Amino acid sequence: MSLSEYNMEKENLSVVLHSQGDLRLEQRPIPEPGPNEVLLQMHSVGICGSDVHYWQNGRIGDFVVKKPMVLGHEAAGRVVKVGSAVKNLKEGDRVAVEPGVPREMDEFFKSGNYNLSPTIFFCATPPDDGNLCRFYKHSANFCYKLPDNVTYEEGALIEPLSVGIHACRRAGVTLGSSVLICGAGPIGLVCLLVAKAMGASQVVISDLSADRLVMAKELGADFPLTVKREDGPEELAKRVEGMLGAQPHITIECTGVESSVQTAIYATRPGGVVVLVGLGAAMTTIPLLNAALREVDIRGVFRYCNTWPMAIAMLASKKVNVAPLVTHRFPLEQAVQAFETTRQGQGVKIMLKCDKTDQNP
Numbered sequence: 423m424s425l426s427e428y429n430m431e432k433e434n435l436s437v438v439l440h441s442q443g444d445l446r447l448e449q450r451p452i453p454e455p456g457p458n459e460v461l462l463q464m465h466s467v468g469i470c471g472s473d474v475h476y477w478q479n480g481r482i483g484d485f486v487v488k489k490p491m492v493l494g495h496e497a498a499g500r501v502v503k504v505g506s507a508v509k510n511l512k513e514g515d516r517v518a519v520e521p522g523v524p525r526e527m528d529e530f531f532k533s534g535n536y537n538l539s540p541t542i543f544f545c546a547t548p549p550d551d552g553n554l555c556r557f558y559k560h561s562a563n564f565c566y567k568l569p570d571n572v573t574y575e576e577g578a579l580i581e582p583l584s585v586g587i588h589a590c591r592r593a594g595v596t597l598g599s600s601v602l603i604c605g606a607g608p609i610g611l612v613c614l615l616v617a618k619a620m621g622a623s624q625v626v627i628s629d630l631s632a633d634r635l636v637m638a639k640e641l642g643a644d645f646p647l648t649v650k651r652e653d654g655p656e657e658l659a660k661r662v663e664g665m666l667g668a669q670p671h672i673t674i675e676c677t678g679v680e681s682s683v684q685t686a687i688y689a690t691r692p693g694g695v696v697v698l699v700g701l702g703a704a705m706t707t708i709p710l711l712n713a714a715l716r717e718v719d720i721r722g723v724f725r726y727c728n729t730w731p732m733a734i735a736m737l738a739s740k741k742v743n744v745a746p747l748v749t750h751r752f753p754l755e756q757a758v759q760a761f762e763t764t765r766q767g768q769g770v771k772i773m774l775k776c777d778k779t780d781q782n783p
Contacts, residue, residue, distance in 0.1 A: 436555035437757045442480030453559040461503035464776035465574040468496030494554025495521035495545035498577030508562040517565040518577035521545035537727040569738045575783040579744040580733040586612035588726035593697040597621035605676035606634040659688035678702030692716040747771040
């Protein structure tokens with residue numbers, strides 16, 4: 423679409439959360455990019471569990487929806503307008519959007535941990551608007567050009583993939599690592615893909631859902647482990663050891679469920695690492711002494727940083743295949759139905775298609 427065409431098409435349909443349970447499709451003005459920004463015509467935007475959680479609960483921890491907010495942060499689109507100072511992009515470039523943009527050059531930014539900057543802008547985290555809309559402006563430095571052999575949907579999936587990359591980096595996954603992943607939802611599955619790509623030799627992945635474990639097996643899991651709600655953490659840890667023949671070096675916990683965090687600690691071998699990716703209750707009871715006495719490191723994860731270039735390289739070289747994660751597609755006009763489908767736990771990743779003229783992956 424040329425600039426004149428997009429000027430004629432003055433609609434910017436947006437998915438806006440007004441308050442808990444009140445999700446609306448409404449027209450918003452097309453934004454004007456600042457000097458260091460680009461205007462994007464959004465193409466593919468994934469729905470994340472956090473989007474659904476804000477819709478259902480109106481908050482996540484200390485992040486509370488107080489005014490209407492556009493949802494969506496797993497996104498890819500096409501540059502339709504370029505700010506006056508932008509050098510790295512031009513009109514027509516296909517890009518993946520990194521949703522977290524630091525607002526100031528503080529110590530975290532300087533040390534390369536910009537995801538920890540307290541004042542960071544982040545799409546669809548109150549009060550910052552996301553990009554589930556037709557047109558969206560974003561910092562050009564946080565838009566990454568996609569190679570021709572990487573689709574828009576793969577570009578949008580770089581966001582969840584980045585969580586997996588950051589988690590596996592924090593965990594120290596390397597050639598020959600044995601890994602337990604708790605939870606086979608979208609994040610558990612991207613952790614599986616990245617762990618394998620980084621050289622993990624054996625991966626056990628656990629979930630309550632047999633369907634999700636089928637997908638995990640197809641994506642390269644060595645040992646799917648079906649768990650029941652009544653299973654005890656220590657018993658599960660023993661089952662993991664039995665499957666691998668030894669305790670895993672690393673456990674990546676993607677559920678946030680208290681019993682699962684306990685399992686993660688019991689299962690990990692002495693001197694190993696537990697990485698907490700899933701978010702559960704603010705206060706969680708864990709066998710801390712067990713971890714301390716066995717020198718099991720417990721590491722947190724907050725989103726990601728410095729992952730987009732690696733993710734694009736992994737996708738372009740076909741080292742990682744995220745395409746099977748997309749199980750449902752909806753046009754932007756059917757966003758409420760798409761959110762309902764996600765809430766019911768159907769499929770894995772649900773993609774909204776924001777460009778009326780191009781609904782392809």
